[in-house]
Amino acid sequence: MTAVIGHTAALRREALARPASRSLRFLPGALILLDSAVIATAAGLSSFLEDGMPLFDPQAHDDLAGSTTGPLLVLGWAMVIALGGGYRRQVLGGGSDEYKRVLNASLAHTGLLALILFITQADVSRGFFLLLFTLGVPGLLLSRWGARKLLQRARSAGHLGVPVLIAGSPEHVDDIHGVLDRTAWLGYRVIGAVTPPGDASHTVGGVPVVGTTDDVARAALQSEAQVILFAGGGSTSAQDLQEKVWQLEERGIDVVVAQSATGITISDRASFRPVGGLPLMHLGAPAWAQATRIGKRTFDVVGALGLLVAFSPLFLFIALRIKLHDGGTVLFQQSRVGRQGVPFRCAKFRTMVVDAEDLLAALHVATGYDGGLFKMAHDPRITKPGRWLRRFSLDELPQLWNVVRGDMSLVGPRPPLPHEVARYDVAARRRLHVRPGMTGLWQVSGRSDLSWEHAIRLDLYYVDHWSMLQDLNILWRTLGVVIMGRGAY
Template sequence: MTIATERRWRLGRDVRSRSLRYLPLTTLVLDLALIVVAVVLAALGRESFGIFPSPADVSENLSTAGPLVVLGWLAMLVTAGAYGASAFGAGTEEYKRVLNGSLGAAGLVGVGCFFADYPLSRGFYFLSFAIGIPALLLGRFVVRSVLHQARRRGNLLHRVVIAGSPAHVDEIAAVLRRESWLGYRVVGALTPAHYLEEETRSGIPVLGNSDDITAVVLDSGADVVFIAGGALGSSTQMRRLAWDLEHERVQVVVAPSVTDVSSERIRVRPVGGLPLMHIDPPRATDASRWGKRLFDLIGSSGLILVFGPLFVLAAVQIKLHDRGPVLFRQTRVGQDGREFPCLKFRTMVVDAESRLQDLHAQEGYEDGLFKMKEDPRVTRPGRWLRRLSLDELPQLFNVLRGEMSLVGPRPPLPLEVARYEGDTARRLRVRPGMTGLWQVSGRSDLSWSEAVRLDLYYVDNWSMLQDISILVKTLRAVFGSRGAY
């Protein structure tokens, strides 16, 4: 590396780091602006909306209380850790801190006015927090969305060095590459002294030995160092590494050999100075209980009523096109290997199945779900039904009958199930879904292995909140027509 190249490289790294350091301050300024707007709107709207009307004139009190509410609210957010660098970018912790700080501010203002016998307008108090709390949460969502988009474009990235055995390094690097929105760019690896290759199997350059982590990390200009399995021989080395980097702008992250486990299943409990990670059992059983079934019954019934006109429109167009059957019934495999007729609006010609073998040979099909762009078997009404995923609406009746769920793994064909290997059969432990992580993450654009990984993640980490989130994201994926053909 030439001196000029190294200088440009370090300059780029410094610009990224400096921009990231400004993120908490930028967010604080945004929160301050939102709180001021909420307080002003509350002062103006307390009489207009007629909330907790009072014959007394409290305008002068508001001119004093308003700035105190703003400063106290912001102070509570700071106290709750809403501007800590670790809170930004991923997970729900950021939103929890904003909510806890805001509720703490509301409680502090209420209790303070009570003990001080201060005549604060109840309408002003209610509107301030009723407007301000949702505004703050929405503001954080917008900031996070902008941050993720910037990272996907290669901006605001952390430079990462991973220390550990080559296999662990490649495993962590694969996750960081896949989840590009996290903002981690792997620039090199540190491997045990006995590993003499210049690169790992996935092509990550080896910068040195894991015995020299501090020196190599500082020389490389990394912002973050991941400590994976095989990096350190004892807890003493880990402690010394933390001491060596305590005055540097380098974050140390310990990456255990655990992947595809949701945060709800992980608990860290320090015992005698030893941080123990507790992992709760997989939640496949929870995904089959009455709560999810009740959710499916209510949801499918409501959606059938809402989409009733679309059912009629699609059925009429399909029938008028070629006088063939409206519905297509295909045998799929459901929970615990039970087969059922999966319903769809027919979007292909009547003899589509007989043409399938020729298309397999033409496209070089080997395994997994077969789909192709510009499939010649698709009819004219079938194209718009597929583009908007309306062809799958009849599956609401499969959900109503208990054969499927609104959210779950994709229902596989018997031929696919016969070829399952290893852990893939765990997909059958829950009801298949009309939508799932596989759909909101790319639909037909996903590889077979990635679709299986997402389905297994769903099975092991099920939660009702995740189901609701997937349903919301499905609408965005459908209207965006991403991966649909």
């Protein structure tokens, strides 16, 4: 017993001795203050617009308009967000989960407040109630978006990062390191690798090896890492991984497990049910099944028709510009592969010389092309008007008609060429479960600057984690990418 107590005390001392990340320390508290300020502003403005500010009037004696009601309303809303996990460090800084939690908590608070008002029979105008959440919910989401942008900018500049060790085989370590290096705004600062026993001091990608997977906890403590990311090869079995996670948890070290470490994509459709003391993971309907239903299709058709009408003057201008340049055809149609492998003709404004296809083989030889998506930063086949069309993705506007026809979606994986599909492995073929999109995660994550492997990974993530909220987020981010012209050539 004495030995156990001594061991536990030693673990606590180890955890306390490790410096805490500044971002992890102040971020949840700062967001609580920010949310409280937004809620207070929404409540005060709603009260002013409805009754001339009785909510914060100390002379008011109504149940809701009393002097303590305003602070209680703010505190209650922030508390529901906290209970909904809206301030958890794991959801802050990236992904749509943070927005989902804030939105769901706000809706729950709306229902809870309505129930309290009904039970107490408080004399509250419907106008105030409606204004409060009409102003409060968008205000919270917008403020969270602004806070995230500031955090991501600071992390991209090298501040507020979290030291991370990657545990896995050297190949998987380099793969994960490449992803984290391209997404510096997430704040994961790779300080080393933990690999199976060997003599290498660095991985091929240059990540220093600071320990072996036999003793991950020791390596984490010696390097002062705050997060261990398990990739493929980081453990020899599920039991081995579980034991390592226990050791790290005892020392206060956060654990992240990449899909490659388990071979299973765990998403919102996963639920756990204990059976005889054994937690079994049940997988519900895949997310891509939802992405093929009528809601998304209706959104696509309405959105595409609206954009076709809005951009009709621009269509005419572009068509005239292309025709006057060299007298060739305005549109270029290419065979692409759609949902479930069905081919279709994908339309674009022509941006290359009329004999571009005949010159392709020579360019393959000159550039050492060996498969995947062929892109050149300075393709000699691109015409003068084609350069600015590509820079702002205006050449893809005719694909709106493909969306109306049902060949494509506004958001989805990049539409592949037939010879690319012929090279797909079993995993890559999952991209074909949904309609290809005019934009997608590949578009807002680097476009032509992405490697083939990274583009495939992004598409598979989209297929396995589809949601309507994610589609809206991608469309919003696409606007910024197109305006800036990043990664387009």
